[in-house]
Amino acid sequence: MEVITAKKAGFCFGVEKAMDIVEKQISDNDGSYDVYTCGPLIHNGEVIKNLKAGGVHVIENDEDIDSMETGDRSKKVVIRSHGVAKAVIDKLNEKGFEVIDATCPFVKRIHNTVMQESHKGNGVIIVGDPDHPEVRGIMGWCECEPIVIESTEDIDRIALKEDTKYCVVAQTTFNHNKFKDIVEKLQNLRYDVTVVDTICNATYERQCESREIAKKVDTMIVIGDTHSSNSKKLYEICKDECEDTHFIQTLDDLNLENTNSVRLVGITAGASTPNYIIEEVQKHVRIDF
């Protein structure tokens, strides 16, 4: 079977960097410290299972931090690429834990922007999903109460002040076109807004490339965790272009039917899918069909 695999499939720069940092902490560990990540490192059950086997513990919430004792072993806490609120880092430092910040530089740039803008007395509008950890982290760097919106309709529901300047930023994985519509509506309503487009190109480029591949192939395979929003989005994009699109987490989930009529298969993967899973699927499709 002929296969086209997206060049941008799998770990993005930020996730790769965070993975490298945690893997180094595991390999350097002479048994004298414990390694933690603030939340699961990435949205991929397979990877989390492997990290757990390597001795990495996951801090799920604030209460977990409260209950952690310094004890006689040092603790190293890695902040994942999504980033966390400033208060979380402060709390970890206060408890005497070593904080290793693997926040993606693109997310860090948003933290710095909202911190500086709110410090100047400006309002902050974050365009994104208010329940997403990245957005909750960004909110936690504002020195004001930020406003979070996800759609143009949300603008009608919020109370913006005529005499206040607002800085608008976006969750890194937010849809470009939706962000443009939101900004346009805010500007048309004559609010004083400064827009910082913080959408990460890694996501956009992966989506564009996957869409182009899905247009050409008979069958499309999207590999990603069911909890990964960027993988689900990739699936939707590919499904729009190629009816026979499959969303799988690992090779075990792959169930291709009627392969007699399939000549060309496309493969893409979300930002939290490790390379070895992509390679396994690619090899299987190429050789076994």
Ligand code: SF4
């Ligand atoms: S998607 Fe972009 S912003 Fe998010 S971790 Fe990856 S490189 Fe960083």
